[in-house]
Structures are given as structure tokens and as C-alpha cells.
Amino acid sequence: MKEMRELLDVGQPKRKKREGYQGHESWTAWNVSLWLNNDESMYRTGMDLLRKYQYDRNGKRRSRDKQASLAAAAMLDYLPTKTPDGAKYSKRSLMLALRDNIED
Numbered sequence: 023m024k025e026m027r028e029l030l031d032v033g034q035p036k037r038k039k040r041e042g043y044q045g046h047e048s049w050t051a052w053n054v055s056l057w058l059n060n061d062e063s064m065y066r067t068g069m070d071l072l073r074k075y076q077y078d079r080n081g082k083r084r085s086r087d088k089q090a091s092l093a094a095a096a097m098l099d100y101l102p103t104k105t106p107d108g109a110k111y112s113k114r115s116l117m118l119a120l121r122d123n124i125e126d
Contacts, residue, residue: 047118053109055119064101068120071096090121 046052058064071093077083084092094116101111109115 050109050112051115051118053105053107054111054115055122057105057107057109058116058119059123067100068093068097068116069123072120072124086121086124087117089124090117093117093120 043049044052046055058068072089075084075089075092075096091113094113097116097120098111098113101116104110
């Protein structure tokens with residue numbers, strides 16, 4: 023019985039999941055970023071939306087996360103559900119890709 027537990031790692035601390043993929047939090051985040059940054063039309067749309075949401079109604083500059091979140095939500099209306107490689111376009115995956123393109 024003891025041997026079986028050892029084989030199944032019962033009672034052992036859970037191992038951390040593999041952290042990141044090519045510098046991104048997951049394969050999906052990496053793949054969406056790859057398409058966003060390498061498809062000229064997608065890239066231009068993303069940059070236009072980032073500029074559109076750079077400032078709020080009072081002229082105050084938005085945080086990088088807020089700016090990217092608003093642009094990502096708007097981009098979802100223009101995109102298919104998945105990349106050509108099968109990664110799902112989600113608000114989070116687009117936000118992560120867009121946030122990296124915001125200059126401080």
C-alpha cells in the first residue's frame with residue numbers, strides 16, 4: 023500500500039503548475055499576443071483603441087490596465103472567437119497583449 027501512495031504522490035504537496043509560456047502567462051496569452059502583434063490590421067486596430075481609451079472624460083490619463091481592458095473589450099467586437107491556431111480571444115488574453123504595447 024505504501025508503494026502505491028508513493029506512486030500516486032498521495033500526501034505530497036501539490037506541485038506548482040508550469041509557470042508561463044514564452045514569457046506569457048499561458049499558451050493562449052502567448053498565441054493571442056503573437057497574432058495581435060504580427061497581423062498588421064489587428065495591430066493597428068489595437069493601437070487605435072489604446073489611443074482612444076488613453077484618457078478619461080476629464081482628461082486624466084488612465085492606468086495601463088484600465089486602458090488595455092477597455093481596448094480589449096472593444097476589440098472583441100471585431101474578432102472571430104479564436105485565433106487561426108485555435109487560441110480563444112478573450113478580454114483577458116487581449117488585455118495582456120495590448121498592455122505590453124502601452125508606453126509609459
